[in-house]
Amino acid sequence: MNQQGIQFGEHLTPSRRRWRIFLTIGPGFFWVILFLIIPLMAIAAISFFARGPYGEIQPSLTLGNYKRLAGFGDFGFDPLYPSVMWRSVLLGGGTAIFCLGTGLPLAFFISGLKVRWKNVALTLVVIPFWTNLLIRTYAWQILLAPESPLSRVAPYPGALAVFVGMVCDYLPFMVLPLYASVEKLDWSLAEAAADLGANGLNVFRHAILPQIKPGLIAGMVLVFLPATGQFVIPDLLGGAKTMLLGNAIQQQFGSSRDWPFGAAIAMVSLALMLAGLWFLNRRRAEPPPGII
């Protein structure tokens, strides 16, 4: 311990310290309690209730909503909702992977530019945010409509349109964290790896990838989580032929007036995403596989 140095806040009396803690984190804390934790607990509770004949919530405990979601409804097995979940994860995962595939080279490209052009390039990356999501998506709808030349030659025009729209919307969330870690790259490690006999692929795997991993994980999380819940873009560009988690939830809380089932879908998608996050973080904390 530093003898001369004064710890931050050490000169405060205990009561003033408590006040300061309250004033600094208090507002945020109460905001989260009031508008996140309490509603979330309410949703969690509702998901175990039943729907009345007129769409009201009946406070009788049941696991029926979760069973239905798992495919075991009142009329036997029906894979509708499992496939909704699977499709959503596929959409989120696919978007994340396409964003990574395009964002990683872009991040390296931008980081190699001169300072002036870096700022220009980063602004260009963020520019789509300046336009409303719906306007952008409608624009893509015109370009990627079934009659458009591109859609005529593409093997899966619908999937293509959806992923083009999704990647366009989520790319900045991938590029910015990736760029931040590429910018900090210690290239001498890449040189050391090459010097020790690593070819291009191994240099990337052993000397570059470990360094950009935090940015990569952050980008994956930032893209995968919201993309999994996204339904506006797939509906507008994919033709609204299939259901996703997002519109399933919307439908249950809206037109179907089945709040308990909607709450159950929301809870399960939350659990899915938390599981994904936990998995990524667990992998990061673990030391790399030993070679000796």
Added chain:
Amino acid sequence: MSAAIETQNLTRRFGAVAALDGVSLSIAKGEFFSLLGPSGCGKTTLLRIIAGLETPDGGTLQLNGNDALGVPAHRRPVNTVFQSYALFPHMTVAENVAFGLKMKKVPRTEIPKRVQRVMELVDIAGLSGRRPSQISGGQKQRVALARALVNEPEILLLDEPLGALDLKLRKQLQIELRQLQRRVGITFVYVTHDQEEAMAMSDRIAVMNHGRIEQIGPPDQVYDRPGTRFTAEFLGSCNILEATVQSRQGETLLVKTPFGEASVNWAGGAGGDSVLLTVRPENFLLREGATAGGGVCGKVVSIVYNGSQTHYEIQVSELTFKAVLVNAHGVGKFQVGDEVAVSVPSAALRMLQT
């Protein structure tokens, strides 16, 4: 037998600056060769070209008699100890050391044995499980060395490997490195800006300045027979004397110096030329008082006592010279203001190329 490293006319430009300006040298197998020069003289660029991390604009490079310029870094029989060590922070010490063997697809059963052996060789056997962030600078240096040596390269390049360490550790590692090099018999190319370090360790030194090689030779030769003013001034301290050639007698020139006439061996020059001579401070002879025994009259201007030696500044007419005397028993000591007789044996005078 071909040389370990042979370069012809290597040139590398960064914009308008020539980092290397026509470097030709030949380094023998098993030699401890130092590239010595001030920062920006091109020594690191030369090292990086040998390693394959930099491409020259012109010239040729041969490693063991084979053209190396088209060969990528990972296929050259060369390993490097980087100035910043460049240890992989996400790997343990043992994994760092094993990296090169893993890349070369050495059988998995053999890797631990070789790693263990080299870690014992550089005295870090106890560190295998640690991360680079958990060890000291001196230990990092040893890990970087082990990581390169484990590959048994034909040539080891060292880029100011001791630059970040404190003086005492540095001196110790200098000796260890030199002994290690003798034991493993690998060609070492050692980049440093520290002339004492280069002289203490090397078989031969190349003194570099502004992307050119000023002089190549064994340490004693480079120190004792500097060819250029830069070499003379960069290695140790020296006095530069302006002199005039009186006449030529066969192989020797008779020159007039501030300390009287002297004859030196020199091929070029004729009567009437102005030349530069250098003399090392330890070659001055200082005697008390009168100039009856030869030499010229000087005056002690300043004294710096240095334990084993004393450094004097002596004024002779308008000029000031540096002289060093060993503080041994029986060697005269002087005070500021003392009148001394200064002389230089003409064998200690060196002509410089102008």
